[in-house]
Amino acid sequence: xxxxxxxxxxxxxxxxxxxxxxxxxxxxxxxxxxxxxxxxxxxxxxxxxxxxxxxxxxxxxxxxxxxxxxxxxxxxxxxxxxxxxxxxxxxxxxxxxxxxxxxxxxxxxxxxxxxxxxxxxxxxxxxxxxxxxxxxxxxxxxxxxxxxxxxxxxxxxxxxxxxxxxxxxxxxxxxxxxxxxxxxxxxxxxxxxxxxxxxxxxxxxxxxxxxxxxxxxxxxxxxxxxxxxxxxxxxxxxxxxxxxxxxxxxxxxxxxxxxxxxxxxxxxxxxxxxxxxxxxxxxxxxxxxxxxxxxxxxxxxxxxxxxxxxxxxxxxxxxxxxxxxxxxxxxxxxxxxxxxxxxxxxxxxxxxxxxxxxxxxxxxxxxxxxxxxxxxxxxxxxxxxxxxxxxxxxxxxxxxxxxxxxxxxxxxxxxxxxxxxxxxxxxxxxxxxxxxxxxxxxxxxxxxxxxxxxxxxxxxxxxxxxxxxxxxxxxxxxxxxxxxxxxxxxxxxxxxxxxxxxxxxxxxxxxxxxxxxxxxxxxxxx
Numbered sequence: 383x384x385x386x387x388x389x390x391x392x393x394x395x396x397x398x399x400x401x402x403x404x405x406x407x408x409x410x411x412x413x414x415x416x417x418x419x420x421x422x423x424x425x426x427x428x429x430x431x432x433x434x435x436x437x438x439x440x441x442x443x444x445x446x447x448x449x450x451x452x453x454x455x456x457x458x459x460x461x462x463x464x465x466x467x468x469x470x471x472x473x474x475x476x477x478x479x480x481x482x483x484x485x486x487x488x489x490x491x492x493x494x495x496x497x498x499x500x501x502x503x504x505x506x507x508x509x510x511x512x513x514x515x516x517x518x519x520x521x522x523x524x525x526x527x528x529x530x531x532x533x534x535x536x537x538x539x540x541x542x543x544x545x546x547x548x549x550x551x552x553x554x555x556x557x558x559x560x561x562x563x564x565x566x567x568x569x570x571x572x573x574x575x576x577x578x579x580x581x582x583x584x585x586x587x588x589x590x591x592x593x594x595x596x597x598x599x600x601x602x603x604x605x606x607x608x609x610x611x612x613x614x615x616x617x618x619x620x621x622x623x624x625x626x627x628x629x630x631x632x633x634x635x636x637x638x639x640x641x642x643x644x645x646x647x648x649x650x651x652x653x654x655x656x657x658x659x660x661x662x663x664x665x666x667x668x669x670x671x672x673x674x675x676x677x678x679x680x681x682x683x684x685x686x687x688x689x690x691x692x693x694x695x696x697x698x699x700x701x702x703x704x705x706x707x708x709x710x711x712x713x714x715x716x717x718x719x720x721x722x723x724x725x726x727x728x729x730x731x732x733x734x735x736x737x738x739x740x741x742x743x744x745x746x747x748x749x750x751x752x753x754x755x756x757x758x759x760x761x762x763x764x765x766x767x768x769x770x771x772x773x774x775x776x777x778x779x780x781x782x783x784x785x786x787x788x789x790x791x792x793x794x795x796x797x798x799x800x801x802x803x804x805x806x807x808x809x810x811x812x813x814x815x816x817x818x819x820x821x822x823x824x825x826x827x828x829x830x831x832x833x834x835x836x837x838x839x840x841x842x843x844x845x846x847x848x849x850x851x852x853x854x855x856x857x858x859x860x861x862x863x864x865x866x867x868x869x870x871x872x873x874x875x876x877x878x879x880x881x882x883x884x885x886x887x888x889x890x891x892x893x894x895x896x897x898x899x900x901x902x903x904x905x906x907x908x
Contacts, residue, residue: 462633463846476560494535580593584684587607636847641692643812645849645860655808657809680798681693740785757794763901788824788828
């Protein structure tokens with residue numbers, strides 16, 4: 383054993399992978415990022431090239447190893463966390479047959495309706511099918527078509543030759559594990575959004591033949607299942623050479639991003655909440671029970687922690703709204719952009735928002751730029767600025783984006799607390815959005831809850847999956863490792879703003895209710 387053993391943690395996000403060298407007690411020695419492109423297609427398509435993922439992962443890994451001068455043999459474990467609800471179709475040699483379909487893609491929606499409907503329906507689901515899905519899996523395939531099962535059905539119906547050639551359909555995390563070890567496998571948590579596993583006994587999650595028949599997917603096209611903490615194997619010599627480590631490093635199965643974020647936030651005990659603000663967002667906690675809220679698209683699904691559940695929910699766009707503001711409005715590359723200040727724009731946003739009064743001059747922003755998942759499942763809903771007048775300034779619009787994302791989190795908070803059966807006294811905040819002190823304060827004010835800003839919040843996923851690997855390799859327990867996670871700052875709600883944000887929140891919800899039919903009409907094709 384090296385004097386200082388490390389975990390190589392790989393966090394594959396939509397914009398690219400972060401790769402970190404992490405000590406076995408959770409301290410991040412060094413990290414780097416390598417971007418990957420995203421392809422958006424008509425009718426709700428969203429794809430990425432798996433070869434781009436692997437190129438970026440190996441480039442970042444070699445950079446981390448070189449910049450730390452860490453000995454290759456000091457890396458004793460490798461673990462991957464990645465964007466969830468994606469699909470990579472690979473042949474028997476492990477080669478991708480097409481681009482990966484990622485979590486944003488909704489082209490499978492018509493095929494979900496085909497497998498889930500019936501003569502008598504509740505919320506679009508056949509009454510004869512709904513009980514089985516809920517009883518066995520805890521949830522149901524989303525009508526939005528953004529779950530993994532929808533991606534597979536899209537391939538089956540629109541690309542039948544690729545479907546026929548596919549040996550296994552893999553989640554992004556499980557595809558990277560295949561590249562690392564040569565093994566086809568999935569974890570209990572990563573497979574959940576295929577909606578074909580019996581999750582009632584978390585000691586032996588397995589595929590259910592009745593659910594497979596309902597989805598029309600053959601069992602042999604899906605990988606075998608293991609726990610997230612299990613060791614999948616050692617790194618192949620080829621992968622080791624590309625990463626800059628040795629083939630002795632053990633690969634732990636790892637977990638999707640929602641699950642690793644929960645670990646990396648330090649909220650590992652039941653009912654400890656965390657809020658993630660990245661490209662998308664979620665607000666969740668571990669719970670000791672299996673439960674479903676069909677009306678608000680939430681369910682408790684298998685966690686990365688053995689024999690534990692995690693409340694699964696996701697809001698489609700959060701930090702992406704700031705990217706939209708920067709790239710599509712303020713710094714759009716046209717003749718109006720004479721001198722770009724886009725490189726440090728997020729720090730400028732913070733300064734502007736800090737000096738702009740709460741309430742944004744009455745402007746409300748709705749952050750539904752790519753549809754929504756929870757607390758409403760509505761692929762047609764869209765974002766916008768409301769109550770704009772001749773007195774509205776750019777400062778108002780920028781602060782309104784910050785506040786609109788927080789108002790959406792408050793909408794979700796009520797249903798998550800109802801699901802959990804208790805009110806959260808505090809919320810650990812992570813993700814790139816948690817780097818902003820003013821955004822943390824706005825969330826505290828809007829939510830009416832204490833917000834605890836986790837140190838190095840953008841590295842929560844990498845830290846979390848490294849924790850998972852450390853547990854899997856016998857270096858500690860989840861609760862022991864969570865104690866090493868530091869809270870940078872705590873934000874208390876400002877009671878003087880409570881009435882203002884109560885009124886804005888009521889209006890925020892009413893905007894959705896009144897405009898829902900218009901969104902459906904305008905965006906019926908997705």
